Amino acid sequence: MSEFKINQRDGEGISVIDLKGYLDAHTATDLETAFQKLLNDKKYNIIVNCRDLSYISSAGLGVFMAYIEDVRKNNGDIKLSNMSPKVYNVFDLLGFPILYEIYKDEQEAIVKFKAKAKS
Amino acid sequence: MTIMPKKISKTIQSRTDRLLEVREFVLDAARQFGFSEEEASKIVLAVDEACTNVIKHAYQNAPDKTIQIEISRDKEAFQVSVIDEGKSFNPTTLKNPDLKQHLSHFRRGGLGVYLMRTLMDKVEYNFVPGRKNEVRLIKFLTPSESGSRN
Numbered sequence: 001m002s003e004f005k006i007n008q009r010d011g012e013g014i015s016v017i018d019l020k021g022y023l024d025a026h027t028a029t030d031l032e033t034a035f036q037k038l039l040n041d042k043k044y045n046i047i048v049n050c051r052d053l054s055y056i057s058s059a060g061l062g063v064f065m066a067y068i069e070d071v072r073k074n075n076g077d078i079k080l081s082n083m084s085p086k087v088y089n090v091f092d093l094l095g096f097p098i099l100y101e102i103y104k105d106e107q108e109a110i111v112k113f114k115a116k117a118k119s
Numbered sequence: 120m121t122i123m124p125k126k127i128s129k130t131i132q133s134r135t136d137r138l139l140e141v142r143e144f145v146l147d148a149a150r151q152f153g154f155s156e157e158e159a160s161k162i163v164l165a166v167d168e169a170c171t172n173v174i175k176h177a178y179q180n181a182p183d184k185t186i187q188i189e190i191s192r193d194k195e196a197f198q199v200s201v202i203d204e205g206k207s208f209n210p211t212t213l214k215n216p217d218l219k220q221h222l223s224h225f226r227r228g229g230l231g232v233y234l235m236r237t238l239m240d241k242v243e244y245n246f247v248p249g250r251k252n253e254v255r256l257i258k259f260l261t262p263s264e265s266g267s268r269n
Contacts (some may be wrong), residue, residue: 003139022142025171026135055142057167058230086160093237094230 002026006034014045014113016106020052023060031060035067044076047109051082056090064100077101079109125129126191133174133203141170141188143231146258148190151196153260160237162199169201169229169254177205177252195260202253207246 004027005020018067024029038046048064055065066079081108083091103109129138145166149159156263170186178184187202210232236244241257 022139024135024138025174026138055164057164057171058234059145060172061230086157090191090234093234 004030006030008011008034008038010043013042013112013117014047014110016047018049018052020061021077022055022114023053024057028039028059032066033065035063039067039070042074044071044074045113046076046078047106047113048078049082049106050080050084050087053087054087058085058091058094061091061094061096064096068100078114079103079112081106081109089099120267125193126189128183128187128189130187131170133178133186133205134182135171135174138170139165142167144188145190152192154197154258158224158258158261162197162256165238165242165256166199166201168234169199169256172208172231172254173201173203173205173252176208178201178202179206181205197258197260198241199256200253202251204251207248207252210244 001020007018007020009016009018015035017038019031021027035046038044064078065082071078078092079101080096082105083102088102091097091100096102100107101112103112127148129141133140133243141265142163146159146163149162150156154162162228170188170205173186184203187200189200189202191198201247209239215236216229234253235256239256240259241255243255243257244255245251
């Protein structure tokens with residue numbers, strides 16, 4: 001059963017990860033693999049587009065926490081975008097907006113990365 | 120409208136690939152009870168967190184154990200019990216984490232228990248050491264929701 005899917009789009013020094021479906025303790029390992037690959041490929045400017053993400057539990061949130069430190073050490077960031085109110089609510093309950101940049105739209109996150117590259 | 124029986128239950132194997140099935144079971148019952156989509160989603164997430172804790176901690180990822188999910192209703196209270204026979208762990212001794220500090224140290228564990236407490240109206244634990252652990256997740260219908268049931 002394909003309850004969770006990840007798609008990666010690379011361009012202009014930014015990698016966009018599209019998440020689709022249900023991110024729980026079962027599927028969190030797929031996201032870990034994707035982040036590990038990004039680090040191995042030295043791709044540190046990451047946007048996670050949650051437009052088609054229907055569900056997230058703390059196991060899924062834990063993956064973002066596991067990789068953010070390594071990504072930021074390498075002068076990159078994991079920015080999140082396009083969350084449904086239901087998914088945003090879970091991020092919010094766990095205090096993510098304090099430490100992660102969450103944008104309404106992927107384009108806003110791209111602009112932030114580009115502005116940083118210019119500075 | 121289908122009237123939900125007073126008590127329904129489901130037994131699953133202790134594997135994360137069964138979580139989807141648990142969520143569907145709970146969502147269905149919560150909707151039938153009269154909860155809004157938003158409240159039903161909270162219950163579903165809390166039960167997912169409880170089952171995930173059982174799989175990871177009580178059974179330490181052993182895939183051949185069982186978890187029982189029992190849903191009961193009483194007037195305005197909707198209760199989901201998650202029952203296992205694994206290692207006991209008493210989360211009532213856990214303090215709520217300082218989220219900012221917790222996140223800034225990138226600690227992954229402990230958030231499930233915090234979420235359960237936040238999402239539900241009441242969380243109770245019942246342990247019979249070596250025999251059974253039970254987490255009871257309780258939510259009450261708000262007056263507006265119970266009004267819509269009549």
